[in-house]
Amino acid sequence: MARAVTNNRKALNTAIAWTIGLVIFFPILWTILTSFKTEAQAISDPPVFLFFDWTLENYSVVQERSNYMRFLWNSVIIAGGSTILGIIIAVPAAWSMAFVPSRRTKDILLWMLSTKMLPAVGVLYPIYLIFIKLGILDSRIGLTIILMLINLPIIVWMLYTYFREIPGEILEAARMDGASLREEIMYVLTPMAIPGIASTMLLNFILAWNEAFWTLNLTAAKAAPLTAFIASYSSPEGLFYAKLSAASTMAIAPVLILGWFSQKQLVRGLTFGAVK
């Protein structure tokens, strides 16, 4: 049952929530605003907020100087590919941990997560060498694999949590009904876990989209995604805040739009299991 909340209290809570939301959103808003300023206004002191000469000049410069579409396409392939590959590997892994746990299942889960605590730079050198040896440096396939690997612990962990919510009796019923293991996972478990799988995929896509360390270090020109596109605007010739902002806005726009349309799904997924 909902707790009784007075109207004043409600208004206060709403105000606080909006304030926190705005503080979190402010850098993004500021980036977007700056992208419409001239370089001079972008660094003016005191800063101008809304009353400046709106211009699209930065966007046309950015578009002329680099091929946005190519970076975008790389980002889509790398983020999408690593997400799909990750799910294919993680669903059976999470199934076994959730439904046929052994004594070591908890340890394995923790161990997997512990790889996320390792500073990535610690393994940059060996991975860089491996990539050279395999000839996958600056390739989409290489980046897809590495991003899948670094996000895999999170995918497995999230799916494991969702799967744990599914009553085991339903899977047993499928087994009694003659479903093989593959059929049980394909026709019963996966459709029931769709909300969880969707939000896991979404989160993983966003993480992979924004991942900068590996994408910057393992690419040069061919496979560079949007993170490299942004980075190319903080160049030795000096900082061009307005153009950098325009590039950033173009880089985050697709995933921002995706996130906006799927926010319901995302919130449901992230709080899944918290309340029955």
Add this chain to the structure above:
Amino acid sequence: MGQITLKKVSKSFGDVEVIPPLDLTIEDGEFAVFVGPSGCGKSTLLRLIAGLEDTSGGTISIDGNDATEIPPAKRGLAMVFQSYALYPHMSVRKNIAFPMRMAKIDQAEQDRRIEAAAKALNLTDYLDRKPGQLSGGQRQRVAIGRAIVREPSAFLFDEPLSNLDAALRVGMRLEIMEMHKRLDTTMIYVTHDQVEAMTMADKIVVLRAGYIEQVGSPLELYHTPRNVFVAGFIGSPQMNLIEGPEAQKHNAHTIGVRPEHIDVTEGSGMWKGTVGVAEHLGSDTFFHVHNTGLRDMITVRAPGEVSFRHGDEIYLTPKADVIHRFDEKGLRIA
């Protein structure tokens, strides 16, 4: 065909032995009920037969073939779960079709069997709904429908009615019994409710702590319980078990008298007591009688029109030929 034989079947979880080696045969076409208090191992036993748990020892054969190592899907058994275990993302039709789809039965035959099952179970109007849009009784029917269409050699029921309200439970109980008569297929039914066991079973298997206490027809168990546990478990209200001097008079450690085998009178009788609570059911009245000196409370079943009040002094006389006698180990003395 569906004869199920268990030989020296046992189950341990880690160091805990939940089912010590036991032997049991369920004949083809029989309605067998596993009954016992919670934690007695009845569900585990059913799951061993289903193949959802691996045995720790012994063999399970179905129609004479060793099925111990056969996966659940290949045993030809269908199971109805307590929670119904319907697939929530599939319509009723798809739920019922699922086992046939797994068995790759052709579509026309699938449709024929679905129609037949839906008709028998009053589900025809609900075939396109999702389980979430059905009532508890309807969901249970879908679960049964899903079991029927497989045409299994035996049905396994794991407390299928315990999530239903009392009125529905009685109705579904009859439906399952009629289904058994119609299909003439082996059924194994697990319940903790001895009324369900008594009314439905051809053969009752009473379990306690993994041990089979007695196997027999409902009336065998009622008339000749093998020990004190079965005597107390079968029959409602419970048998009055009396120890001490009164039992010694009958050369026994414990004697048992069923509430329906005691005559109540105002004037004189064998035992004297005071009426406590009286439960009027209309057809019968149950008196809880105190201060008899035999045990805390003696339950007596009297005809509905007998009306004593709280505090009345009454006399009780057990019918001599239906006093059950047990020795100090709790076993029946013949």
